[in-house]
Amino acid sequence: MTEDCAVRIAECGVAGDGVSIRNPKSEIRNGKGTFITFEGIDKCGKTTQAKRLVQTLTHAGHEVVFTREPGGTAISEQIRAIVLDWKTDGMTRCTELFLMIASRAQHTEEVILPALHDGKVVVCDRYADSTVAYQGYGRGLDLATIAGLNRIATLGLTPDLTILLDISIEEAVRRRGCAVISEDRMEQEDSDFHKRVRTGYMTLARLDPDRFLVLDGGQPVDRIEEQIEQCVLEKLEARET
Numbered sequence: 001m002t003e004d005c006a007v008r009i010a011e012c013g014v015a016g017d018g019v020s021i022r023n024p025k026s027e028i029r030n031g032k033g034t035f036i037t038f039e040g041i042d043k044c045g046k047t048t049q050a051k052r053l054v055q056t057l058t059h060a061g062h063e064v065v066f067t068r069e070p071g072g073t074a075i076s077e078q079i080r081a082i083v084l085d086w087k088t089d090g091m092t093r094c095t096e097l098f099l100m101i102a103s104r105a106q107h108t109e110e111v112i113l114p115a116l117h118d119g120k121v122v123v124c125d126r127y128a129d130s131t132v133a134y135q136g137y138g139r140g141l142d143l144a145t146i147a148g149l150n151r152i153a154t155l156g157l158t159p160d161l162t163i164l165l166d167i168s169i170e171e172a173v174r175r176r177g178c179a180v181i182s183e184d185r186m187e188q189e190d191s192d193f194h195k196r197v198r199t200g201y202m203t204l205a206r207l208d209p210d211r212f213l214v215l216d217g218g219q220p221v222d223r224i225e226e227q228i229e230q231c232v233l234e235k236l237e238a239r240e241t
Contacts, residue, residue, distance in 0.1 A: 033116030034236060035157070037127040040165040041198050042187045043175035044217040045224065049165065050125045052225050053232060057121055062236070065115040068125035070103040073110045079103040084184035091185075093139040097146065100131050104153040113157065121236070128154055129162060129204055134186065137200025138193050161235055163228055164205055165217035169194050 036053070038046035047068075054066045070080040082088060083099050104127070115122050128150040136143045167175075169191050176187060205212040213231050215224055 032119035034121045034161075034239060035112065035116055035124070035159045036121065036232065037124045037129070037159040037162045038165070039126060039129050039133070039162055039201060040217060041167065041169075041172055041194050041201070043172045044165040044167045045221065046163070046165050046217075047125050048221065049163070049224055049228055050123050053228055054123050056225075056229050057123070057232070057236075060233070063118075063120040065111065065120050065122045066125075067107070067111055067122065069107060069127055069130065070100055072103075072107040072112075072124075075110075076103040076107045079106075084186060086185045086188055088185060093135065093141055096139070097131070097135045097141055097149070100135060101149045101153045104128065104131070104150070108154050108157060113155070116157075124159075127159060127162075129201070132204060133197045133200035137203070138189070138197040140196075159211065160239075161232065162208075162212050163231075164201055164212055164214045165224070166198070166202070166214055167217040169198065171218055 038050045040046045050066065054064050057064045069076070070083055071077045079099050079102060083091075083096060083103075112122050112124065131150060132143065132146055135141050136146045172194060173191065202214075205214050213228070215227055217224065
């Protein structure tokens, strides 16, 4: 293990002997900025709503950074291409997990943390919760292991608000059937996989109700946008007072 990697693991509370230790960076959290993430199963409408929120906040005078996972940096986008390519159907569960974590580590340090420290609003299409839902609940990998890896990749950073758009599996299948763009490797998984992912998301929301805003993704797009806008603007106003 390199010295840089050892320092990073120690800072994130994952000691070599398994003992949890203090993470000083988690105490800083988001600095002066605000970190908002969008989550949900594929075709829930989160990307559409994330982009609409970016426009709303920008028009309101906020400095906004819009990004996504996996991706968000040159390195992370290359990882995204590998993970989501339907031709890589031989990828193992652990390989998929480590690629997601590697993408997040680069993305957090290169894009998200600098923007937050500059006082900007970061709107991210997926973040650490996706790995818990997809690789944890969906693939069946150990949740405690994923939590530890997420702590390393994020340096203890958690969103101020996570907007979870929930739709039924049947509605997701219907939307995929209407989509013009070809499905990626994750979208091609069967309904049982996506049911487990949805269960994972709803479990996360129940465990952290102060962070999650759960909305019915089957509502009209404009209605969802109004609900998100109201919640986000209230949160931003509260942080400024």
